[in-house]
Amino acid sequence: MILIFLFMVSSCDTAKDKPEGESPRTVTLNAEYYNVAFLIMDGVYNTELTAPFDIFHHTRFRDNIRAMNVFTVAKTSKPVTTFEGIRLIPDLSYLEDTLPRIDILVVPSAEHHLNSDLEDRQMLNFVRQISTSAEFIISHCDGAFVLAEAGVLEGKESTTFPADIELYKKRYPDLIVHDSVLFVHDGRFITSAGGAKSFEASLYLVEHLYGKKVADEIAEGMVINWDLQEISYVRVDQKQERN
């Protein structure tokens, strides 16, 4: 309990650190920030959108780092309805708007990532296009199917939602797939098992980019007892596997 309450104090502090007048909606080309685009569509899961969104947004309240500017991108500017039924207004449309530089692309899982979404050529083209230049491309849960279908995981090692691993292997037989890990980091790609554990893959990238102190502070702000050493993941470029 003690830990939990220390975390919550940090959470409150985090909120109150918000710079006056700052609008998290600013989609900036300013190199001061990493521009982080969350690809949303009808059926996106609340927690797999908000968990990484919150972790990355809270980098704004840490000093002396290149923080993250988080925003949503959808096919059109029309509202998107999450799986649980919350209606969101996309910040940008990849068909209608001139997009800023996207440094990090996040693909949260959505209800139809195993079927109709994989036939959406315009969405897959957007993912393919951004993946050529983004510094990191991250999927949660079945979002890996979108990356695989777009062809951007060729030659990469990855993972997806545990219950869908066999379907993933069968549909994409040339991929190197890891099971029973929370996430796989292979070069510019991080694929996460997803669920409420989507926080972990996001905190991993925060620790990778900013160091353990910043990751610890943000984890505490989100009431998460974070210790990378306790997590099962694969980091391919270091040929490191933790199970």
Next chain:
Amino acid sequence: MILIFLFMVSSCDTAKDKPEGESPRTVTLNAEYYNVAFLIMDGVYNTELTAPFDIFHHTRFRDNIRAMNVFTVAKTSKPVTTFEGIRLIPDLSYLEDTLPRIDILVVPSAEHHLNSDLEDRQMLNFVRQISTSAEFIISHCDGAFVLAEAGVLEGKESTTFPADIELYKKRYPDLIVHDSVLFVHDGRFITSAGGAKSFEASLYLVEHLYGKKVADEIAEGMVINWDLQEISYVRVDQKQERN
């Protein structure tokens, strides 16, 4: 790890259980459901809205229970921007719409719950009005300040965000306030410490209404290792304190 992955499988199953064509947006007067209104306003925190929203929404995928119909209510029909910057379209406006029967009212914390929101007479009147008839009134984090300011916690025991407990006691000296617990259940009121632990107060109500099996299934679907016996909370009507 094994537990985590069992949980995730449940999560995936939960999603795939979604009845074809069902719209979670239906704001129904059908007694088949508990109508659960989430009071949102600018600055509402993503996780404190989506954590209880997801837990309650997932009751739809459990058999033979009076499930929950979750929806958002704001002052007007205009979009609301969360603290982290996601723009939401409220389902209903308490000033503009004829509201359905509200069985459960949830007040997630928002950025200005310690200052300007406490001067919003229309919002406080809405909370006061719904609290006269709702079966349960739930706050997370600083949402307790809204309930206290509305005067509905008179004679009730409650808690709030740990870092704000002293301020809460000072502003509302007549209230019986508990510290160092995740939540307090006093009759129709559940006040939660909030943060990412907002899941726990929500799961507590699910277990209270539907029993341990349903709470366990929903917790697993959200990748939470749920055991009420391990949680620090106060249930006043049973004079029960667990620390």
